Amino acid sequence: MKHDIAYIRNTIWKMIEDEIALQNKEWMLNSYDRSEVLEQLMHTMFGYGVLDSLIHDPQVTEIMVNGIHKIYVEKEGVLQLARDRKGQPLTFARQEELLHVIEKIVSPINRKVNESEPIVDARLPNGSRVNIVLNPISLDGPAVTIRKFPDKPYTMEQLVKFGTLTSEVADWLTQLVEARYNIIISGGTGSGKTTFLNALAMGVPRQDRVVTIEDAAELKLSNAENLIRLETRPPNIEGKGEIKIRELLRTALRMRPDRIIVGEVRGGEALDMLQAMNTGHDGSLSTGHANSAVDMLSRLETMVLMSGFELPVTAIRQQISSAVDFIIHLGKLRDGKRRVTEIVEVLGMEQGSIQLQSLYKWDNTARELSATGAHVLSTNKWLASGMELTRLMRGGEQG
Numbered sequence: 001m002k003h004d005i006a007y008i009r010n011t012i013w014k015m016i017e018d019e020i021a022l023q024n025k026e027w028m029l030n031s032y033d034r035s036e037v038l039e040q041l042m043h044t045m046f047g048y049g050v051l052d053s054l055i056h057d058p059q060v061t062e063i064m065v066n067g068i069h070k071i072y073v074e075k076e077g078v079l080q081l082a083r084d085r086k087g088q089p090l091t092f093a094r095q096e097e098l099l100h101v102i103e104k105i106v107s108p109i110n111r112k113v114n115e116s117e118p119i120v121d122a123r124l125p126n127g128s129r130v131n132i133v134l135n136p137i138s139l140d141g142p143a144v145t146i147r148k149f150p151d152k153p154y155t156m157e158q159l160v161k162f163g164t165l166t167s168e169v170a171d172w173l174t175q176l177v178e179a180r181y182n183i184i185i186s187g188g189t190g191s192g193k194t195t196f197l198n199a200l201a202m203g204v205p206r207q208d209r210v211v212t213i214e215d216a217a218e219l220k221l222s223n224a225e226n227l228i229r230l231e232t233r234p235p236n237i238e239g240k241g242e243i244k245i246r247e248l249l250r251t252a253l254r255m256r257p258d259r260i261i262v263g264e265v266r267g268g269e270a271l272d273m274l275q276a277m278n279t280g281h282d283g284s285l286s287t288g289h290a291n292s293a294v295d296m297l298s299r300l301e302t303m304v305l306m307s308g309f310e311l312p313v314t315a316i317r318q319q320i321s322s323a324v325d326f327i328i329h330l331g332k333l334r335d336g337k338r339r340v341t342e343i344v345e346v347l348g349m350e351q352g353s354i355q356l357q358s359l360y361k362w363d364n365t366a367r368e369l370s371a372t373g374a375h376v377l378s379t380n381k382w383l384a385s386g387m388e389l390t391r392l393m394r395g396g397e398q399g
């Protein structure tokens with residue numbers, strides 16, 4: 001394949017040279033301009049047009065296309081206009097060019113997007129998450145948002161180097177995963193939930209049978225040997241064949257999993273996930289959108305109510321409090337850095353409310369994640385795993 005690409009590249013270069021020779025002095029292109037024409041043609045034929053260089057740029061973490069004239073990127077947490085090698089803003093020459101790129105994104109994964117179905121979620125072969133919105137929903141032309149993930153998922157050690165959390169907290173969280181505590185990762189859009197989930201899931205012992213369930217497959221559990229990856233499926237042109245997360249969760253329970261990892265809970269599947277956590281699948285992990293750890297509990301309540309079962313609020317809270325052990329909240333600070341801003345333990349129910357205690361909290365003055373001084377009260381799983389109690393885990397001894 002590499003030899004074929006090289007041959008095509010050389011052939012196109014020769015065609016450019018021949019065309020310039022035919023045009024005599026009408027085309028004044030220096031070697032740099034000719035190289036630019038060649039690269040644009042190669043990107044259009046074998047890549048994603050003007051977006052190709054951004055997709056392959058490791059410094060770019062997000063790409064946002066607002067119609068054909070405005071393309072933004074996120075670099076090191078900062079949004080900026082995308083520019084070419086000359087420093088000029090990147091744009092599409094015409095809408096057909098952008099639509100061609102969109103078609104190249106959705107076709108390989110059997111997704112469709114058109115005027116009758118103008119919204120679609122997809123992914124690139126490298127695992128990047130893609131959201132596409134067309135006219136007439138997007139009034140200023142097609143909108144494409146690409147959330148990139150590193151080719152090799154970040155480890156906890158790397159997140160520590162980035163300042164996301166301290167090495168002490170990272171080691172402790174990895175031990176919580178080994179001890180089979182159920183953990184929810186909460187945070188706003190772009191706070192790094194999936195990246196953190198992937199790093200945290202690397203703490204799952206290799207011998208465990210793991211089932212991952214996602215809307216668009218993004219998790220890369222390189223250390224898992226006994227791994228089943230499940231992905232939802234949208235309906236076909238006739239509106240049939242849709243497979244939702246709830247169905248995949250029920251299927252996963254029949255696969256004899258040791259742990260279930262749900263990429264993100266958004267709706268009624270929260271009830272199925274909580275029931276799985278409560279029926280012998282300890283050590284399960286998931287993420288959810290929320291503004292705080294406390295807000296995550298309210299979101300879970302709302303999502304369970306979306307399941308279609310008319311359950312009393314007290315019963316829902318009982319399910320949540322008995323299923324979830326810890327909530328890790330992530331935040332994106334004003335400087336664009338992503339940080340763990342709070343870790344709470346779910347203690348149980350008391351007078352109809354779920355009780356929490358904060359173990360770590362972000363200190364805005366010190367600009368670091370600080371221990372609150374509280375000790376973990378639930379140590380049964382920790383002791384059952386054969387690990388010795390640490391300073392943070394001695395609350396169970398006292399209580």
